Amino acid sequence: MKEKVMQIFEHLHAHGEVSWKEIETTNYLVALFEEAGFQPKRFQNCPGFSVEVSSGSPKVGLRADMDALWQEVNGEMKANHSCGHDAHMAIVTGVMHKLKEIGDIGGTVRAVFQPAEELGNGSLSVIQEGVIDDLDYFYGVHLRPFDEMAFPNCAQGIQHGSCVFVKGQIGGLDHHGARPHKGVNAIEVAASIVHHLGLTYTDPHVAATVKMTNLHAGTENFNIIPGKATFGLDLRAQTNAVMDELQHQVKTVCAQLSAMHQVPIDIEFFDYVPAAAVNEEAAALMAQSIEHVLGCPALPTIVTPGADDFHFYTIERPHLKATMLGLGADVTPGLHDPYMLFNHEAIFNGIEILTDVCLRTLQREKESAV
Structure with missing residues (x-):
């Protein structure tokens, strides 16, 4: 699986597309999921899609942002994944494949592959598609710079501004x-x-x-x-x-x-x-999964001056319990730098942590219902 995930990441990295033009990215991932026996559903009014594993309630969502930035790299203007969205897509894809191997996971996990995060409004189009309305929890992920946290440390939430x-x-x-x-x-x-x-x-x-x-x-x-x-x-x-x-x-x-x-x-x-509204219950579950996977305590919710349109989901749908995994990846020189690099091992930490938190959340909700 590790080799397959890296092939996916490398393809996405080499074929970046800017906001609202993530057509081939959508086609590539939809075909990949279909080949694996999933039934992805394309969005009607924008690039992107959703895909589920298992069925029933409770329901947990995962967000992967898809767009690249338009930047000059080595003298050439190109779509460049300098914010780590290629890694986010590879991580969520890996999670869904791991969950499918498990089979009945006691509820539904739905992955949402979202366009146009870099323009700050892609999430609003996804909300209009209705794919998050019935979710109970929603988790995101973002690579973090080396000067914010060192690999492999991870944070239970990201307090974006x-x-x-x-x-x-x-x-x-x-x-x-x-x-x-x-x-x-x-x-x-x-x-x-x-x-x-x-x-x-x-x-x-x-x-x-x-x-x-x-x-x-x-x-x-x-x-x-x-x-x-x-x-x-x-x-x-x-x-x-x-x-x-x-x-x-x-x-x-x-x-x-x-x-x-x-x-x-x-x-x-x-x-x-909008600024983040980190849900305490979701953050606590994320912290438990981080400690379980990494064997060390999770960092508390980090405060960062950056912004992310992930937080429109909780503003528009207040019932959602949401947080973003702050994934330590030693990003250098920094996010949005045209020559951004990161530790690829963080991808696999992200897969393990998000898989664990999905299962942990479903189990928690089942126990609470009883």
């Missing part, structure tokens, strides 16, 4: 460089936005940042003062409540500067990703 982006436009008119009093300099307005955002404050106990990450203004003519500009903001907060406050402050800053400079400043929030 919230993230949202802003597209902004300053809507003035161009005017002559010799007559700055005739209009508003959009670059100076953008500088005012940066300055005032730097003066926004939220609860210092909760990590939060807002910064301008994109700005376009002016032409090749240096004697024209640009009245128009477009800009982008990146907002991060460790909790959803602080993210709400941060968005309110951005709206306030832009509205006040619009009035002060007498120029339209239009903003649009997009690709919102």
Whole structure:
């Protein structure tokens, strides 16, 4: 099985596809599951699919994200799995095959292969497919960087932060460089936005940042003062409540500067990703499985400034008891680095831990029902 899993991983790694275009990835995995006697069900309105092992209640879900990032690697622009989604797919595939070998596992385990995690909204499309509505527990997995935890340590949960982006436009008119009093300099307005955002404050106990990450203004003519500009903001907060406050402050800053400079400043929030809501019961079960498999205690839920759209599942379906396995893999130099590397042995730790937690959860739910 180890050799087969590595073949799957290597194929997925070599054939990455970006968000919403995971067509061949879906085809490859669907064919693989069909050959093994599974009955995968493709999603109707997006790439991806679900596949089950065994039947009946209780029901446990596993999420594997499928998309790669578009990056320059060795001078070539390509779809690149620098976030470990190729490993996540290989892990969940391995789990499903192990569970199938067991036979009757006392309930249902459903794997969900999800598109477009990197855009922060793929999970919402999966939710609309209805494939998680009847699940009781839902588990995810993500490789972790070496400076967050060393291989083979694993964490019972990942406390991702919230993230949202802003597209902004300053809507003035161009005017002559010799007559700055005739209009508003959009670059100076953008500088005012940066300055005032730097003066926004939220609860210092909760990590939060807002910064301008994109700005376009002016032409090749240096004697024209640009009245128009477009800009982008990146907002991060460790909790959803602080993210709400941060968005309110951005709206306030832009509205006040619009009035002060007498120029339209239009903003649009997009690709919102919520902060994690880790379920204590799910995390406790994950911790037991980590200790059982690795022979050492699980690390507590780790706090990370990154974001993951996995957490839309629990926001949209509050009944779900969910957590993500923080899988120690010695990722270097880091996630999203175009030359990301990790310890491949982590794949097999992930398979063993997630297999164990699925069986453990089903048994726990059966005992509770009695």
